Amino acid sequence: MTLSPTPRTQLRRKRDRQADDVRVLHAVLDEALLCHLGLVDDDGAPLVLPTMHARVGDVVYVHGSSGAASLARDREVCLTVTLLDGLVLARSVFSHSANYRSAVVRGRARRVTDPDEHERALEAVVEHLTPGQWDHARRPDRREAAATAVLALDLAEASVKVRQGPPGDPELVEQGDHRWAGVIPVRTVLGTPEPCPALPADVPVPEHVARWSVARP
């Protein structure tokens, strides 16, 4: 299955960096712990807010503040996710770059109001951030659910861009430029879980939390 970019998600430059495979889009959305949601405020100015998300099939659910959710309702949004994989140190300043995978999803966000879909979306976000955590934690009651805004955004209009590999100016080596060039890898890692100070001392770290900390990286 391939992405079908509309004119505005078709990259205008560096088209070789556009990955046509929807699996890459899904993988980027699934790996990222964080997304940035772009909105246009009442004065027509852009506003970009960090938040959490989860993908379920061809929909991405976004945990929104009530403010962001009201700004996003019935308006276009842009959800962008970026995984930084490396700093690309070339010979020439001009060829410096970054290795990354990024996804851009555009469209109208839908405020999730159906109670079942709302709960499934919250479950997806919690499970996305720490697999196994939904069954561990206390589920939201009706009041808590009502206070948690969730937006749904269809993946119909999405693009994904990937840059990997060494610096782009190897021809300079043949021209006698032997200064060092290469890539410094960048990774997001999870550390040792820190228990809440209010917790009784004899409560062990659950297996799903310990496993997650080890699994990433």
Add this chain to the structure above:
Amino acid sequence: MTLSPTPRTQLRRKRDRQADDVRVLHAVLDEALLCHLGLVDDDGAPLVLPTMHARVGDVVYVHGSSGAASLARDREVCLTVTLLDGLVLARSVFSHSANYRSAVVRGRARRVTDPDEHERALEAVVEHLTPGQWDHARRPDRREAAATAVLALDLAEASVKVRQGPPGDPELVEQGDHRWAGVIPVRTVLGTPEPCPALPADVPVPEHVARWSVARP
């Protein structure tokens, strides 16, 4: 020195998370390797693109594609930087959160055209990503400089938001809920430098690159 938020950068909710100190804003911008630039396209829809930046005093310079730079010219932009510090696993799903530091800078971007400022801005971005790299690499020539768009954004209208610490539902422990809760720390780390395959085998990793890989974290 404190930030002077305008009505639109004054947080409407969770005001206790707003850090008034401009030093926090600077520290967040200085630590982040990546930023997200929000624009409004010609159809009035938001567009959020990842890019690189560097702060010089009260200005943040943004490396822009020519497309983004032309969209941003004489228009409002929003530059958002987010450092994810931890996944906050509470007892209740409702109190799940993230530890993070984020900066939001709004205003009109200025396209940098003065050659001296343009070069200083590129230097700042290169040095921001890898200190010592500007003196190591080959400087841009006139053609390369002309092909590299740089935007300048004033920090006059900026806000910074910080959430740190344990989960926010310790009262549940007193109510007899002894399930595990805590924080999984999240960090961005740099790995061992990977030399460009085109490089002669006897070129060592420069000291500034080795030092940077070790310094972060």
